[in-house]
Amino acid sequence: MSESVFVGLCEIVGTSQQVALRRETQDIREMVDRRATSNDETSEMLSGSEREGFRLKGSDVDIMFWQNNHRVIMDMSQSEYYNTANTTLILSDSSESPPGFTLLQLLTPTTTEEVHSACVRMNARVYISSSIYRRLTCSAVFPNSTVHGPCGSGNIAGRLEYDTAFCFVCDFWPSSASSWIDRCHSWPDPEVVHDIVRNGCHFVAMGHPLGPNENVAWRISFSLAEYKLVYSMNHSQFLTYGLLKLFLKEVINHQLEETNKLLCSYHMKTTVFWAIQQNTLPHWRHQNLLAGFWVCFKLLLKWVSEGVCPNFFIPQNNMFLTKVYGPAQNRLFLQLHELYKKGLACLLQSSSIRSYIINVLYNPRLFICTDERLMRSEVDLDRELVNETSYIGAIRTNSHNKYIHIIEQLVESTLTHYQAVMLQRITAFIFQSISFILHNEYIHTGVNKQMYIADKLSCHMLKLAAKFGCISDMLYIAMYYYKTLRYREALSVIEMTKVKLAQPYLMYRHVDRERYTEAVGGQPCFTKMRQAVARNITLENRICYISELIPEQQSALQIREPTLFIPVFVMLHFLEFLCHRHIDMTLSQAAVDELQVLVHHDQGMYIYDLSRDISWEILGICQQITGNLQAALYSYQQSLTQHPMNRIQTATQRRIHDMVQSTPHQ
Known part of the structure; x- marks a missing residue:
């Protein structure tokens, strides 16, 4: 039965490979931030x-x-x-x-x-x-x-x-x-x-x-x-900890309302720490996973009986002192003792684990594959890696040289595969941020030579970022070309990006597993990211990328929101509209029409529901620029009804106010 629970917990909690991926990407992200x-x-x-x-x-x-x-x-x-x-x-x-x-x-x-x-x-x-x-x-x-x-x-x-x-x-x-x-x-x-x-x-x-x-x-x-x-636990110990967390949430806290707040996840963690250190179970491996769970459960029952839960670092600190005492303690003990009397069958009350146990109980000869390498497909791991490496956060103010020095140091250090992928992602983001910061700093100097050098450096960094980034990173080049009035160059990049985003194997929000595997399966992660992966566009609110979005960035900054997250397809049509305005008004209107269809009718395929505030906002900006004020007003109002993920409401309200004030009264 332990093997079945092991498989179930790997499905719910994660395989050792998935857990390593999550930890290592977070570690490198934090390491860069700490050094900066x-x-x-x-x-x-x-x-x-x-x-x-x-x-x-x-x-x-x-x-x-x-x-x-x-x-x-x-x-x-x-x-x-x-x-x-x-x-x-x-x-x-x-x-x-x-x-x-x-x-x-x-x-x-x-x-x-x-x-x-x-x-x-x-x-x-x-x-x-x-x-x-x-x-x-x-x-x-x-x-x-x-x-x-x-x-x-x-x-x-x-x-x-x-x-x-x-x-x-x-x-x-x-x-x-x-x-x-x-x-x-x-x-x-x-x-x-x-x-x-x-x-x-x-x-x-x-x-x-x-x-x-x-x-x-x-x-x-x-x-x-x-x-x-x-981190120092082996995977079976980590899964035991996960099983205790599930047992608390799905079994213990579902018994009586008066006792469901007495124990918390921290008590479960403390139980596992003590059980491992006291060497209660000589060998922790997936074959005796349930034995490990039972050791921890008995220790927890003993603590509740005595009303003492010793902090792992300072045992004199009894963490039950203010909660688990008196009548509540007695009720909790009786509740846990009833579960204890059922033996391991008490796990059948866990909605997450029940099905894995039942399969074995009714079919004891059932073959169970416990090879972790076969539990998660390549596509699943790639999706998780994309998710874990998506969020970077804002870079520190005035730390360009420091970041580049940190990256140089880390590149020369020994990194795991997942850390290297995360570092690539961080490097691309830092290069993109520095490129726009450089332009914004030197555009006001009026010194042609300095502006020329800064421009060449910015373009070089943006192209580098796109080389070891993913498909959506090309749009930062298009943004920069638009900002520097190179509309045709921007549109050329947008067209290339469009072609890549139209590939049937694209991984963004969703993915066609078969086509993805057929197209890039077995390829190095570096290749997969460049050819098949797109992410939301992240704009740091301290940096001006597109002047049309300055009010939104300032609105977010007022309440300490460091970044805007914009769906890649929304940004694609937005840039296309902005660039075509200076070249071809017909194509400009076509871009707005495409954006309108996307924002009005998308069912979560291309626009994540938490980014609908900025999506409606950008549609409204385009409509306002074209003079379609009634449609723009509707879009801004829709933006205000969405979850305020990007903290842009002040800008939206200001846009509505200014538009109403400037509209001639009949």
Whole structure:
């Protein structure tokens, strides 16, 4: 039966190859961003299940943010490692806090408004209040977020839930977690332990409900250590962790309403950590996957019975203390004990796993292929790789040379296949951004020689980006030609792009699996990307690409949205319309007509529903330019009814207002 569950979990959680793909692409993305981040900027880190390599339906995205120029130290002697002229020092004072929690004392002045506003005075010292800081930063990334634990929480379009936590970073391992280092005999390996300890910890804005200073205290976060521990699991251990997450969501939390909030995914993770480290199961492999699950389930049952869930790094921190106690604890124990009495048959209550178990129960001689290489087709892996490498984010301000230097360093380093693909994608995006930045900088100098050199360099970088990018990257060349008034050259690039996008094996939103395999199957990833893959067009809002979209970019920037995401076919018709306006009005109108058909009638084939706001907006811009004001007004109104993914509503409302004001009244 374990083999069947192994196959099922590989289908749901991912094969080891898929999990490696997700982790490695995220790692290289974060590595580039971290190296490009200056001391006075904010760092960010994906954490939680997404970072660990899960892509489970309904999972939220957890992101941690911290200011690089604010550092927490554990004792005053560590202050010698920092230049206090450009670094704000904060002292962790855990003398009067419960295990796993601390007060943060501000030692040197801060120039950050949120930190300054969150300061409170206690016992003649200045401390940073976690509750005030949490409230001030709650909606810093996504407007209208609500406080949830130490995070700002919400959802995008009612589907993607997120948690953003603004925290403080510490380069040192907390002394309260020193016992963890001594426990690591069998797992994880010494080099993993060293790496974890060397990278320190974070402090998130959450005090202990039973502590003396709940509103001021902070919780020590081991998120960085945790994902490194999950990385160090073998795939069977990782699948066991995934099975526990599914069991919690689909079985435990479906029993009684009064107990379905007592346990969380973090408890499941802690259970797996302890079970692996205590060597409860000598060999973790897919043949005894269910044995691993049962070991963890029994440990969880024991903890609920005792009302003690020891934090993996600081065991004195009982994570059940404020939730799993009293009558609720008794009800939860009885509930889990009923499941325990059913044995492994309790997994039949899991909607995800049930079918895989039933197949074996009713057909014990059923042959089950457990070769991971045969579980996922080439097309499936390519689609996942395209998805994982699609999002880059905005590049750091004024860091062109730094990015190029980082890329040079990484290209010469040892990279995995997936890291190399991600680095190619990042490099293409950086070259595209720098090309437009260079043009925007030198166009205003009026110095012909400088403008000529900048133009040659921009064109060269855009062509390079298209060479190791994908089909849609050619449109950045067309955008640049349009911006520099080379309309015929732009249209030539657009025509070439059209031909490539019309190929029956194109991978964009959807893919014809047979034709794709026939056309590019077995080819290097580099070749597949260039010949068969298209992505949405990403525009950084700090950079002017097309003057007609400046209002939309400014609108998004007002609420800290760094990028616009535009469907590739929408951008294709938009550019075609803009260029033909200067050459052939008939063809210009034909481009608008094609765009109108696409926006009005597409059923998700070419326009993702979260990008319909910008799609309607661009159609409205084209219609307004042609003088079809009634159609433009309708398109702008439609844009306002879509999910505000691109944060362009202010621009849309301004366009409607200006158009109504300029229309002669009858």
